[in-house]
């Protein structure tokens with residue numbers, strides 16, 4: 459068991475919360491930082507500090523005495539959110555990312571992991587549902603998702619320059635759409651799996667729910683347990699170039715609704731609304747490099763991961779769901795080396 463001290467920023471959010479649990483289970487001393495407390499449960503971190511990482515003094519306080527930094531803090535949401543607030547998202551994330559990197563380097567942190575996104579990939583490579591899976595080198599020539607994706611791509615480069623010029627150890631992870639229990643499911647920042655779980659949990663069998671787009675757009679979705687396992691393995695690797703972290707199980711949005719309806723045991727009708735945000739037409743992860751570097755890739759199938767996700771969201775929105783969610787077994791996973 460390691461006694462290293464590690465910082466997780468964004469630990470009041472979805473992935474950061476789960477990552478803190480994972481690292482605690484592996485014996486790390488964990489400092490958690492966020493601008494807000496976790497929404498649904500108390501953090502298992504050794505200390506939880508409320509700081510605003512757009513401020514350099516707060517970044518310096520966050521990294522003080524830390525051996526490693528997992529920088530997950532960001533102004534972030536599903537396609538409805540990130541396509542509607544370019545100025546604030548780009549400004550907030552630029553300030554957080556650049557200053558956390560600088561503060562971590564100045565504090566002589568050993569390793570710094572930056573949470574990037576599949577939104578860095580060029581939009582013209584994602585304009586059909588039967589999309590060719592995206593390889594890391596496809597990111598240039600650049601044409602990323604405006605605002606949010608542009609900042610992620612720029613910060614990847616900034617990390618790379620710190621590695622090249624100063625020998626600072628950075629790790630760059632491009633997440634593909636992550637879902638699971640304790641993920642935002644309402645309020646405007648939710649992504650498709652959680653939004654659809656919520657709509658179906660609130661519906662009666664035979665009801666119609668609104669689905670954004672025509673339902674033919676495609677994505678791959680990664681369960682949170684695979685996500686934190688992959689983050690940890692990438693941090694421990696010696697690979698400092700960008701890496702996809704996602705599954706290559708492609709599904710269209712209409713199919714996603716069908717899987718969740720079947721898990722819920724409800725007949726659900728769909729009203730497609732093409733006036734709502736849709737993002738890219740198709741997106742999938744090419745995991746060749748991930749397999750090459752780690753000898754591992756996300757393993758949990760979509761249907762398998764949606765069972766506990768739906769149970770948790772149902773528990774949040776309906777009476778009685780909470781009891782059912784309590785009996786759901788964790789999905790077995792392969793331990794990291």
Ligand code: NAD
Nearest residue numbers: 468470471472473492493510511531532573575633635636
């Ligand atoms: P999240 O919104 O649940 O968590 C992000 C956390 O960052 C939030 O708790 C938020 O309060 C915190 N934060 C925002 N501004 C801050 C500030 N100024 N100071 C301190 N904390 C601040 O999102 P998540 O899904 O857990 O995402 C974590 C990281 O992974 C983000 O960098 C995100 O861009 C990236 N990512 C996530 C996905 C996904 O599908 N969830 C996909 C691609 C990339």
Ligand code: GDD
Nearest residue numbers: 535536537575576634635648649650653669670735736737
């Ligand atoms: N959010 C949401 N809510 N999306 C819906 C809904 C709904 O009720 N119904 C259908 N969709 C469709 C959207 O129109 C989109 O085409 C698809 O589901 C996926 O939407 P999101 O999950 O919101 O986002 P995304 O996949 O386009 O982008 C997300 O993943 C990136 C990484 O792969 C975002 O969360 C980005 O921030 C993230 O970086």
